[in-house]
Amino acid sequence: MASLTEIAVSLLAKVKALEERLAGKLSDLQKTSEKLRKAAQEIGESWSGSAIGYHSELHFGNFQRPPLGARFSPEWGGINGLPEGWRPRTADEVRERIEQLAGTSVSNLEENTAAVLSQAKALHSEIVTEVSALHAITGLEQEKKLLAELEGFKWGKTLNDYMNANLNTGFMSRDTLAISQGVRVPAHLYYAAVAMESDSQCTAIREFLGISSRLLRQIELNAASVGTDSRADQQPVKAVLAIWDRFHEVGRQLTHRRESRSTLEIKDEYDVQDLLHALLHIHFDDIRPEEWSPSYGGGSSRMDFLLKDHAIVVEAKMTRKGLTAKEVSEQLIIDAAKYRQHPDCKTLICLVYDPSGLVKNPRGIERDLAKLSGTGLDVICVITP
Numbered sequence: 001m002a003s004l005t006e007i008a009v010s011l012l013a014k015v016k017a018l019e020e021r022l023a024g025k026l027s028d029l030q031k032t033s034e035k036l037r038k039a040a041q042e043i044g045e046s047w048s049g050s051a052i053g054y055h056s057e058l059h060f061g062n063f064q065r066p067p068l069g070a071r072f073s074p075e076w077g078g079i080n081g082l083p084e085g086w087r088p089r090t091a092d093e094v095r096e097r098i099e100q101l102a103g104t105s106v107s108n109l110e111e112n113t114a115a116v117l118s119q120a121k122a123l124h125s126e127i128v129t130e131v132s133a134l135h136a137i138t139g140l141e142q143e144k145k146l147l148a149e150l151e152g153f154k155w156g157k158t159l160n161d162y163m164n165a166n167l168n169t170g171f172m173s174r175d176t177l178a179i180s181q182g183v184r185v186p187a188h189l190y191y192a193a194v195a196m197e198s199d200s201q202c203t204a205i206r207e208f209l210g211i212s213s214r215l216l217r218q219i220e221l222n223a224a225s226v227g228t229d230s231r232a233d234q235q236p237v238k239a240v241l242a243i244w245d246r247f248h249e250v251g252r253q254l255t256h257r258r259e260s261r262s263t264l265e266i267k268d269e270y271d272v273q274d275l276l277h278a279l280l281h282i283h284f285d286d287i288r289p290e291e292w293s294p295s296y297g298g299g300s301s302r303m304d305f306l307l308k309d310h311a312i313v314v315e316a317k318m319t320r321k322g323l324t325a326k327e328v329s330e331q332l333i334i335d336a337a338k339y340r341q342h343p344d345c346k347t348l349i350c351l352v353y354d355p356s357g358l359v360k361n362p363r364g365i366e367r368d369l370a371k372l373s374g375t376g377l378d379v380i381c382v383i384t385p
Contacts, residue, residue, distance in 0.1 A: 004219060005223045012213065026206060033195040043094060048086070053179065056183075061085050076173075137378075154204065237312065280307075316352075317332075325358065346376065348379050350380065352381065
C-alpha cells in the first residue's frame with residue numbers, strides 16, 4: 001500500500017506532465033477566444049441594440065455600424081417599418097461573419113476547450129480521491145486548506161454567467177409584435193459568451209494545476225514529519241468509501257426492478273444500514289453488526305458495524321426532519337468520543353445519507369469531524385449524495 005507521500009509524488013508527476021502537455025494548447029485557445037470575442041464585439045456595432053423578439057436579429061448593412069441618422073430605435077421598433085439598411089440575420093450568418101473576421105472556428109474552440117477541460121477534471125477527481133485521507137490526519141492544516149480549495153474548485157465562469165451580465169432588456173418598447181415574441185439571445189452575444197467561457201476555463205485549468213502542485217509538493221515535504229506514512233493500511237478504508245461513493249446509485253437502481261417486483265426502498269436509517277451491510281460483504285468477510293460499544297456517559301450503546309480484522313467501526317445515519325446538520329454533528333461527536341475507548345476501533349467511518357439535501361455545508365461538517373482524529377483514532381466522515 002502506497003504511503004501518502006508516495007501518492008503525492010506520483011500525482012505531482014502527473015500534474016507536471018499535464019501542465020507541459022497543455023501549456024501550448026491553453027495559450028492557443030486563449031488567443032483564439034480573444035479573436036472571436038473581438039470579432040463578436042465588432043459585429044455588435046451593427047446590431048439593433050434590442051434583445052426583444054425579432055429586434056435581436058436585426059443588423060445594419062453588411063454587418064456595419066450604422067450612421068447616426070440610420071440608427072435603430074428599440075423604443076419604436078418596426079412600428080413604422082424597418083429603417084433602410086436594417087434586416088434580420090440568422091445565427092448562422094452571424095457566426096460565419098464572426099469566424100470570417102476572427103479567422104477561426106467557434107466549433108473548434110468549443111471542442112478543443114472541452115478536450116483540455118476533460119483532462120483537467122479527470123486529474124482533479126483523481127487527486128481529491130487519492131489524498132482524501134488527509135482530512136483525517138492531525139496536523140498539516142495548510143495542506144488541508146489547499147485540499148478543501150481543490151474539492152470546491154470552480155472551473156471558471158459559465159456561458160450563462162456572461163449572458164446574464166451582458167443581456168440588457170431593461171428598456172420599454174412600443175413594438176407589440178416584438179414584445180409578444182419575448183426576450184431572445186442575440187447571436188453575437190452568444191458567440192462572445194462562448195469565447196469568454198473558453199478563456200475563463202483555460203485560466204481555471206492553470207489555477208487548478210498551480211493549486212495541485214502546491215498541495216502535492218507540501219504533502220511530499222511535510223507528510224512524513226507528522227507520521228502519516230506509519231498509519232495502518234488504508235485499503236480497507238478505501239473499500240468502505242468506494243462502496244459509499246456508489247450507495248445512492250445502487251439504492252436508486254433497486255427501485256427499478258423488472259415487472260414491478262418488490263424491492264428495498266430507502267426510507268429510513270434502518271434501510272440504509274441493511275443495504276450497506278449487504279454491500280460491505282463485497283469486500284469483507286467478518287462484519288459484526290450492532291456490536292456493543294464501551295460505556296460512555298453512564299451507559300453503553302450499539303455500533304452499526306465493526307470490521308474487527310481491520311479495527312474499523314462504520315456508523316451509518318440518514319438525515320430526516322429533526323435530524324439535520326446540527327443534530328448529525330452532535331451525534332457523531334459523541335460517537336467519536338465513545339469509540340476512542342473501544343479496543344478494536346482505530347478508525348471510525350461516519351457515513352451520512354442525505355438524499356433530500358438537508359445538510360447545507362457537507363464539506364464543512366466533514367472537515368470539522370476529521371479534526372476529532374488523534375490519540376489512536378482516525379475519524380472520517382462522508383456525507384452523500
